[in-house]
Amino acid sequence: MIFKCKNCGGNTVYSPEHEGMFCPYCESEKSHERKHDLYNITHCPDCSGELEIGEYTSALQCPYCSNYIILNERVEGEFTPKKMIPFKYSKNMVKQLMRDNFKSRVFAPTDFLSEVRLNSMTGEYVPFWLYDYDARCVYRGEGTKTRSWSSGEMHYTETSYYNIIRDMNVGYSDIPVDASIAMPDHIMDLMEPYNYDYMVDFVPEFMSGFNGQKYNMSVDTLEKRAIEKLRSSADTILRNSINGYSQVVATDRQVTPKRTDGKFCLLPVWKYIYKYKGEEYPFYINGQTGKIIGKAPVSKAKVKAYGFTLWASLTAIILMAGYIVTNF
Amino acid sequence: MSVEEFNAKKEARKHYLKYFRGWFVVVAIMLVLSGVVFARNLFGKGERTNDEAPDERVFDYADVLTDEEEEKLTKLIAKSEKKIQADIVLVTIDKSVEGDEAKEKYGYRSYYWDANMQDIADDFYDENMFGYDEEYSGALLLMNWYEDEEGSQRGAHLSTCGKVMDKFSTRKIDQVIDSVANVILSGGSPYKAYKAYVNKTVSLMGIGLPPYAIFLFLLAAAIIPIIVASSFVAVKSISKEGSVTTSSHTYVSERSSNNIIRDEFVRKNVTSRRIPRNTTSTGGGGGGVRSSGGGGRHISSSGRVHGGGSRRF
Secondary structure, eight states, rough: HHHEEEEEEOOEEETTTTTEETTTTTBBSOOOEEEESSSSSBTTTTTTTTTTOOSSSEEEOOOTTTOEEEEESSSSGGGSSSOOOOOOOOHHHHHHHHHHHHHTTSSOOOOGGOOOTTOHHHHHHEEEEEEEEEEEEEEEEEEEEEEEETTTTTEEEEEEEEEEEEEEEEEEEEEEOOOSSSSSSHHHHHHHOGGGGGOOOEEEEGTTTTTOOSSOOOTTTTTHHHHHHHHHHHHHHHHHHHHHSSSEEEEEEEEEEEEEEEEEEEEEEEEEEEEEEEEEEEEEEETTTTEEEEEOOOOOHHHHHHHHHHHHHHHHHHHHHHHHHHHH | OOOOHHHHHHHHHHEEEEHTHHHHHHHHHHHHHHHHHHHHHOOOSOOOOOOOOOOOEEETTTOSSSSHHHHHHHHHHHHHHHTTSSEEEEEESSSSSSSHHHHHHHOOOOOOOOHHHHHHHHHHHHHOOOOSSSSEEEEEEEEEOOOOOTTOOOOEEEEEHHHHHOOOOHHHHHHHHHHHHHHHHTTTOOOHHHHHHHHHHHHHHHOOOHHHHHHHHHHHHHHHHHHHHHHHHHHOOOOOOOOOOOOOTTTTTOOOOEEEEEEEEEEEEEEEEEOOOOOOOOOOOOOOOOOOOOTOOEETOOOEEEEEEEOOO
16 A cells, blocks of 8 residues: 555655654645555556565555555554554654764764765664563572671670572563564664553554564564563562562562563654665664664774874973973 | 775775874974074073173182183183073172171171172172173182181172072072182192082072982883873773663552551660770971072172072081
8 A cells, every 4th residue: 555645646654753744745634545455566556667566565655656555455454553653753754863863973984974875774663562560479498687786895696597488470461572673683682671651552644754573473473582581570579679688588489471462563764774894784763762773883084183183282282381381 | 905995094094194193293292492502502501681791701800720720710601601692600709708807997788708709799790790691690719818816708609680589498508608718628729629619500590400300201101101091092992892871760660559667666775885995196297489580689789689598517
């Protein structure tokens, strides 16, 4: 499907600035209508150009006519996302974010933040599974407290022993796990947290203007990553509930998670791949919060030039200051 | 080179110049200042502003110098005065400055050698209107050669004024007198002793930085920029991918409940030991006072402030 403007026939997209559908050609708002409701296409329904459709792609831009196409069969039926968080940051806002964030990186290559390079970034709706759990956390252990004092010529040490018992039910909701093979797991973990308050029911028109994927793996396959996150949280909660002991020895520790829900959602991510000297430097920006993940590349030529200049200026200043002071 | 590459180079150069603008401005200012100092040293410093003093600088009342030696000293002094921007005067006398008899005979203020030497030196300086500039900058060495059956009154007093007084601590005054005394005591001629006085005064008025200070300074110039530049490079090269901004409670819901939170006391035991006796002592240190100039500051009879010090030898 393609969303077109009723007024001018242009491709309407979701605009974070307008918080809704927008036609960039005639600047109409909410003028969209759904066109080309086709299934299993291989060519652009608008210009007939051949599309390169990835295995999991659910939304893409036609490389010939630049229309954003959403693939019906990949956002419907079992692949219908339950919820989505629309982009809050537009491309222009993210470009500004990148510039502000990396402007102090003087060693970054000159074109790292150039308009042309930054324009190559793409907005991606990344498939996520959001898991709900009830976890029973049971803990048993022995804690010791010591106290010491002096009286006269004697020094006393008192050791008290305690049985520590914890039994807690911890509820978890919406633990996110990305269901995209192309997106690196540890980067997607760093994208967190998303603010779920702004999550809306899925509507395909909000995908217009962005790339998208259906889930690459099932809710059961990815569950182990959710449980990993849950365990690390539960361990911390248990540990934090035990206070005031100088030493604690655990005799029993059990975390039993029970999944209560798992829903398929689309979460917004901006992707900027910067290529420098044959290497790729990927940057991912949370499309809702603007959190940036990525390492700024370093230009060796700049390191040398800047380091040397600083050294030379400082040496010259000190030597000249010495000359002036001693010969004044 | 493609147009794109050319533009990137141009852009990079612009960033570079903008980044180091402040540094380059400072370097340029220092260059100009160094040039000014260099030119001033090359073409001479400020001209003498005081024209009330006599041209003569060597007053050999004790007659210990030959005419030729006096002339040579006068020449040396003329050259040195330009260098340090201060007058250098030498006075030799051969009369008693100590005791009742001398006090009555010459109308001194005091019975004592030190006080009288100081008075004579200061008064001579003031009455002749010595001083290179408005501050009356200069130094005067008064050397007494008097000797009689009661003993020797040989010794010297150095009177300082203006810039020389500001710069000469008691220690430096001692150094000047030492330079004279050392020549005399080791059997050197008075001429050599006075030459030493002039040279020592010039060197102490000069840079004032002892060799070890210059060494430390060069060491600093060699080390500090390397440290600063390498830490700059290190800090600016550190690149963090991003940090974790979720906590253990990010996904915990309101459905959570605590069934049991219990800490049961089981038992306790107490151990004891004798505290070993230990003796400790405390010590303290003292500090010294250092003066940087104005050694022996006092006001002479004409009301002008002088520095100075003297010693018999």
